[in-house]
Amino acid sequence: xxxxxxxxxxxxxxxxxxxxxxxxxxxxxxxxxxxxxxxxxxxxxxxxxxxxxxxxxxxxxxxxxxxxxxxxxxxxxxxxxxxxxxxxxxxxxxxxxxxxxxxxxxxxxxxxxxxxxxxxxxxxxxxxxxxxxxxxxxxxxxxxxxxxxxxxxxxxxxxxxxxxxxxxxxxxxxxxxxxxxxxxxx
Amino acid sequence: xxxxxxxxxxxxxxxxxxxxxxxxxxxxxxxxxxxxxxxxxxxxxxxxxxxxxxxxxxxxxxxxxxxxxxxxxxxxxxxxxxxxxxxxxxxxxxxxxxxxxxxxxxxxxxxxxxxxxxxxxxxxxxxxxxxxxxxxxxxxxxxxxxxxxxxxxxxxxxxxxxxxxxxxxxxxxxxxxxxxxxxxxxxxxxxxxxxxxxxxxxxxxxxxxxxxxxxxxxxxxxxxxxxxxxxxxxxxxxxxxxxxxxxxxxxxxxxxxxxxxxxxxxxxxxxxxxxxxxxxxxxxxxxxxxxxxxxxxxxxxxxxxxxxxxxxxxxxxxxxxxxxxxxxxxxxxxxxxxxxxxxxxxxxxxxxxxxxxxxxxxxxxxxxxxxx
Numbered sequence: 001x002x003x004x005x006x007x008x009x010x011x012x013x014x015x016x017x018x019x020x021x022x023x024x025x026x027x028x029x030x031x032x033x034x035x036x037x038x039x040x041x042x043x044x045x046x047x048x049x050x051x052x053x054x055x056x057x058x059x060x061x062x063x064x065x066x067x068x069x070x071x072x073x074x075x076x077x078x079x080x081x082x083x084x085x086x087x088x089x090x091x092x093x094x095x096x097x098x099x100x101x102x103x104x105x106x107x108x109x110x111x112x113x114x115x116x117x118x119x120x121x122x123x124x125x126x127x128x129x130x131x132x133x134x135x136x137x138x139x140x141x142x143x144x145x146x147x148x149x150x151x152x153x154x155x156x157x158x159x160x161x162x163x164x165x166x167x168x169x170x171x172x173x174x175x176x177x178x179x180x181x182x183x184x185x186x
Numbered sequence: 187x188x189x190x191x192x193x194x195x196x197x198x199x200x201x202x203x204x205x206x207x208x209x210x211x212x213x214x215x216x217x218x219x220x221x222x223x224x225x226x227x228x229x230x231x232x233x234x235x236x237x238x239x240x241x242x243x244x245x246x247x248x249x250x251x252x253x254x255x256x257x258x259x260x261x262x263x264x265x266x267x268x269x270x271x272x273x274x275x276x277x278x279x280x281x282x283x284x285x286x287x288x289x290x291x292x293x294x295x296x297x298x299x300x301x302x303x304x305x306x307x308x309x310x311x312x313x314x315x316x317x318x319x320x321x322x323x324x325x326x327x328x329x330x331x332x333x334x335x336x337x338x339x340x341x342x343x344x345x346x347x348x349x350x351x352x353x354x355x356x357x358x359x360x361x362x363x364x365x366x367x368x369x370x371x372x373x374x375x376x377x378x379x380x381x382x383x384x385x386x387x388x389x390x391x392x393x394x395x396x397x398x399x400x401x402x403x404x405x406x407x408x409x410x411x412x413x414x415x416x417x418x419x420x421x422x423x424x425x426x427x428x429x430x431x432x433x434x435x436x437x438x439x440x441x442x443x444x445x446x447x448x449x450x451x452x453x454x455x456x457x458x459x460x461x462x463x464x465x466x467x468x469x470x471x472x473x474x475x476x477x478x479x480x481x482x483x484x485x486x487x488x489x490x491x492x493x494x495x496x497x498x499x500x501x502x503x504x505x506x507x508x509x510x511x512x513x514x515x516x517x518x519x520x521x522x523x524x525x526x527x528x529x530x531x532x533x534x535x536x537x538x539x540x541x542x543x544x545x546x547x548x549x550x551x552x553x554x555x556x557x558x
Contacts, residue, residue: 066276066492091403094520098507111492111505111520115403115412115419121492144405147528155240170233170557179241180516 001088001114003068006122009084010071011057017074018055060123067111067121075126075135078110082138085112085122092138095148097156101182104130106158110138128158137163155180198226201539205234209312209543212553214527216546218539225542228534230527236557243506243517248274248348248484251517256342258521259555261304262498264290264297264333267346272427273493273504274348277486285473286350287429292363292466293333293345295459299370300329301498302452302459305550309449310381312547313390318381325373328366335359348484349477360467367460374457382453391446395545397533398443405532406525409500410455411549414448416441421496433465445548452550483512490516499523499550521555 057071073081082092090112098107110124128135137160138145149160150169157178160166168175177184204215213234219226239254255270256263268290275282307322330340336355337345345352381387397407399415412419420437422430438454440447488510494503500522507516526549534542 064276064279064491065489066273066494089403091406093406093501093503093525094505094518096505096516096518098516109490109505109518111503113494113501115408115417117418117424119425123492142404142406143401143532144407144525144528147524168233170236172233179238180244 001090001116001118001120003118003120006084006088006090006120007057007059007069010069010073010081010122010124013077013080013084014056014071014073017077062119062121067123068119069122070125071123072125072127075108075128078108078124078126079136079138079141081124082110082141085124086141089114089116090120090122091115092142092145092148095138095145095152097152097158097180099130099156099180099182100127101130106130106133106156108135108152108158133158134161135159136161139163154178157181196221203543205231209547210553211308211547211551214551214553214556216530218542220539223538225534225537225539228531228542230530232553232557234557235554237554239519239558240517243514243519245513247512248486248514249482251514252347253342253344256339256344257554258519258558259301259497259499259502259523259552260341261301261552262294262297263341263343264294264345265495265497266502267343268294268428269493269495269497269502269504271346271348272495273491273506274484274486276493277489277491277506277508278348278481278484280349280477280480282350282477283474284429284471285354286475286477288466288470289351289355289475290346291428291430291433292355292463292470293336293343293351295462295466296329296333296363297343298498299456299459300326300333302456303329305452305498306377306449309547309550310387313387313544315381315384315387318377321373321377321380325370328369332359332362332366335362347476347480349480350475354475360470363463363467367464371457371460374453377453382450388446390541390544391449391548392442392444394445394541395533395537395548396443397529401529401533405529407500407529408525409496409498409522410448410451411500411526413437413439413451414548415443421494421501425494427493427495429466430462432469433462435459435462435465445544448548448550485510485512497522499552499555500526519558521558523549523551524556524558527551527556 055072060067060070093111093113096109106128108126112122114120152158153166198219198221201218201220204210205213215231216228218228255266258266303322303326307319310318334340337343399417402412402415418439435458438451440450486508490507492505503520505518506514509515
């Protein structure tokens, strides 16, 4: 496991998923201020979660958050992220989701940890449109993702494209609701 | 695989093990497609005791969620208490007095011994030996009495609080624990004499249910399952929490990857837990057991938090998303046997049915914790 390599590769991955850069005509001075602005925006977004976070990598403080790296990427990049982490011997500890009703988004969170000795925890997250919650599965890389994704699907209605068995698991077979969605009324 | 399984004229049938079956340790159902005596595909079916703890976490205040922590894994509830306490103390930045942390470790390790004892007794009973369960229950009873005297409950503990523990331990508990350790230590070699060296047990466990270290990694298996596959990974050492770094203990690791290795890891862990308890009792400092100025209505800052502990069955971790109010926005519980049992389907392919039950027992599932 190479921390620096994981950080670099995930940073590049997150940068790939960012919306197109503004036109290049801008002067270098402006680019610099923009970069500064981005740096400032990062801790701000961490403090105030009401503003949806931009894609990118944050080094979180372990003592406060319990994780070392926190990276947000586009939904179609989660398989690439899993490949990067799998190659470095990381294990997928859990997959979970959060419903952000106000923003009209669903978030999928992947928790990776390293079983080889060194303490290293990485969180990969992706935000989906609430009306079209499709995200590719990572089952083929991590067998353990099967149950976790299946549970996330049935609790939050996140559709894991390519999952071998999206059937009811913990809930009854005839459940036609998603109980962990914030607009669920029992 | 049997010659029958390889022939073209395959004839399979379906068999349901559970949900009411003694070998499944609760209401786990396994849908098995059998090819004669061999397993073609075994699919665990969960949800018979699903209570939606995660939704309950969103409905009640942080403090009101405490009793739920005793009702996930009813055999090692103390570790679950520890995780929730650690999570919220991390989120709200609460400092815990040292004495409280020592008490937490002592009770959690007593709980771990108790859990492994029942795991040991029930596992041997799965394999057809009834007597060891009686020995295990006898020892376990001592621990339950000790823990009852400080926590007030026998299994579903709700003993920890944000910032400490609910009440201090007294001299009776300390002398009782020391007496228990003295009594329990010679028991383990006796168990080995009585059970481990038994030829039938060795035949049934050695080489059964091989799980490679890489398979554990892919499935996120932790705890004795992972350590039975030769991986030295224990949250208490690798991601130190509480006062574990100050205590003296080893992590038992076996390289054989079979059911026997997992069984031996649990047996050795009991010895190590005894060491931890004794060490912690010797080092137990004086002082308060609750932090001062812990707000009654906890409001951790916005953001998400993660905390992991080593429960008796592996890594239990919690991830919570706080929106700055007195309830959780999202509470995620990652239970160890959920991941451990998820590898059963792949690992049991082509196995004899009787071996599969020995293998399932070696994963030591606790169903309320899987279903949550």
